[in-house]
Amino acid sequence: MTRLVGYLIRFTVILFGYAVASLAASAFLNVLFLASLGYAPEHAHPTAAASLYFSIPFVALFVAYFALMPASVAILVAEILGRRDWLFYALAGAVVAAVFLGLVDHGGDTAFAVTDTSAIMAVIGGGTVGGIFYWLSAGRWAGSWWQGDPGAEDDGQTG
Numbered sequence: 001m002t003r004l005v006g007y008l009i010r011f012t013v014i015l016f017g018y019a020v021a022s023l024a025a026s027a028f029l030n031v032l033f034l035a036s037l038g039y040a041p042e043h044a045h046p047t048a049a050a051s052l053y054f055s056i057p058f059v060a061l062f063v064a065y066f067a068l069m070p071a072s073v074a075i076l077v078a079e080i081l082g083r084r085d086w087l088f089y090a091l092a093g094a095v096v097a098a099v100f101l102g103l104v105d106h107g108g109d110t111a112f113a114v115t116d117t118s119a120i121m122a123v124i125g126g127g128t129v130g131g132i133f134y135w136l137s138a139g140r141w142a143g144s145w146w147q148g149d150p151g152a153e154d155d156g157q158t159g
Helices: 002-036 046-081 086-105 117-137
Strands: none
Touching: 002 046, 002 117, 046 086, 046 117, 086 117
């Protein structure tokens, strides 16, 4: 019974981490978009900050939707291998973004395809930021649901 509770807790932590990663990637993309239009914090109108309160969670819904399948594979690999380093998650986030771009490019909808180099780099950068924030919120304990407590290992001595 305690094993099942551990699985449910880990699954909840993974979902929380995925939500945090989606919000972080969305915030990164929003800030890059505003910066590309020439908005700077000292020039921003007060309504620009208020609009971010709506647009970041809204764009995060799309980020979470489009990254779900490749991110699920990356999270599953990380959980099975017990990867707990930030670099793995940063690179996995970049790969998830690249897979998304590849799927969009081969999807047949040319109006939705991302072809501008700066936009491609922004999406991959957003994936990297999302991966790092996933590591911060959930990835540091990857594989803990099946590896057990490292301090409780038996050293082979009886007595």
